[in-house]
Amino acid sequence: MADSGIEIEKVEWLDPEMEFLATKRETGNEWELFKENVRPLKRGRKVSILNEALKVHNDNQLKISRLDQRRLLIQAIDEYKGEDPLHPWLECIKWVQEAFPPGGDSSGLVVIYEQCVRTFWHSDRYKDxxxxxxxxxxxxxxxxxxxVIYSFLDANEIGKTHAVFYISYALLLESKNKMKAANETFxxxxxxxxxxxxxxxxxxRKFIARSMRKSKAAEEDPMEKHLPTRSFGTVLSKGENRKLGSSDLLRNNLKADRDRVLAPINIYKESNSVDVGSRYHPDVPKTDLNSWHTLGPRAERNKENNAIPTKWTTYKIPQRPGSRTRGAGASSTCIEVFVDEECEEKHRMNVEEGAKSSTVQLRLDEERDLKRETELLREDPLRNFPPNSLPR
Incomplete structure (x- = not known):
């Protein structure tokens, strides 16, 4: 066929990884570099959006623009005049989840969650x-x-018509081993x-199956505890336990093992300890070998404190003249303080734009306060709610 002059075209099918390597692009692989820091979402993530969000690790300007975009979304919540006030909140939450893949306290997501639910918890329109x-x-x-959240929802009858509320609440109770309360919730x-x-x-039905497996395992555990033990501490298997015979034999073996464990331990005492000591120390008299049996008088016990304190040495380290003067002059010089360019840029933008209040009350330029508020909300998620709304 080679002589016929007919060329056969070879079509090569490339997998996505080889296709990406063939393009020789320098960007687009941020997901591979930072995937261990990405928090998974139930709805999944788009790789293209994820790569764009992960570029901020190497670009400070993208970090600033990300904060600006979050500020615009928060302002859009204040300025919304439509028929569905919940919609801009959902858009903001979705954007923050995509723009801050690792999540964390600096994203402000927990604070946005709390502000959103606190805005609509008393609205009859959004209860269901x-x-x-x-x-x-x-x-x-x-x-x-x-x-705490589920008790609040139950007390205020929020989401009571949706199955996802009861499923999530029951799974939480099951994780805390509150099987009866979880069954009642279902x-x-x-x-x-x-x-x-x-x-x-x-x-x-799946919960009932898991409960039956747990109860069966709990019944088998006490039986395993009564199995005889070997000398090296391993438990005999069920087949070997069956070969031992009746339960009386097993009870006798357990009693013998218990008596052997409770038996007193005999301490070996050497009868000719003095002779052995004199054998290795022939120059020391026998009375000195047994001197540790007595404490001795107070003066002998305090003999380490009898020494009179004296001067350690008369040697003086030579010092250069004027060294103290130069040291004082060096300490008086000003030390240049390092200022991060990103912080300086954010401070400049804050001064130019001025302080603007928001319904969310997120002070975006004060990351330390944002993290502190997030930590407080994690510990007490209903700390900003009115007392009469809390479950009793």
Whole structure:
């Protein structure tokens, strides 16, 4: 066929990785460099958006523009005049989740969660809104004790018509080993016909199966504890335990092992200890070998304190004349303080724009206060709510 002059074209199919390497692009692989720092989302992430968000690790200007974009989204919440006030909040939350892949306290996401739910918790329009309920559940995932959030939702009848509320609440109780309370939560949701009810019933069947496995494992644990032990501490298997015979033989073996453990330990005492000491120390008299049996008089016990303090040495280290003067002059010189360019730029922009209040009350230029507020909300997620709204 080579002589016929017919050329056969070879078509090579490249996988996505080889195709990317063939393009020889320098950017677009930020996901591979920082993927261990990316927080997963239930809805997933787009790689293109994720790569753009991860570029801020190497570009300070992108960091500043990201903060500016967050400020604009917060201002859009204040300026919204539409029919759905929850919509700009959801847009802001979604953008922060995408723009700050690692999450963390500096993203301000927890503070935005708290401000959003505190704005709409008393609104009858959004009590059964699934979007608002999902914000509550995401806020609960970022708190130390999420049960405080679920108790608040139950007391104020928020999200009671949705199955996801009962499923999440029951799973939380199950994780705390409160199986009875979790079972009651599932039954409550089914009795209220929370939608979708088939999803709720399916989750309840899986919960019952897990509960039965746990109870069966708990019944087998005490039996394993009564198995005889070998001398090296391993537990005999069930097959070997069956070969031992009746339970009386097992009880006798356990009693023998217990008596052997409780038996006193005999301490070896050497009868000719004095002779052995004199054998290795022939010059020391026998009375000195047993001197440790007595404490001796007070003067002998305090013999280390009898020495009179004297001068250690008469040598004086020579010093150069004028060294103290130069040291004082050196300390008086000013030390140049390093100022981060990013902080200086943000301070300049803050002075130019002026202080602007927001409903969210996020002071974006004070990351330290933002982190502190996030930590407080994690510990006490309802700290800013009115006392009459809290569950009793």
């Amino acid at each position: 809104d699934l979007r608002c309920l999902k914000v509550w559940l995401e806020y609960a995932e970022n708190c130390v004790d999420a049960q 039954n409550l949701g089914i009795s209220r016909n929370a939608q979708p009810v088939e999803k709720l019933k399916d989750a309840y």
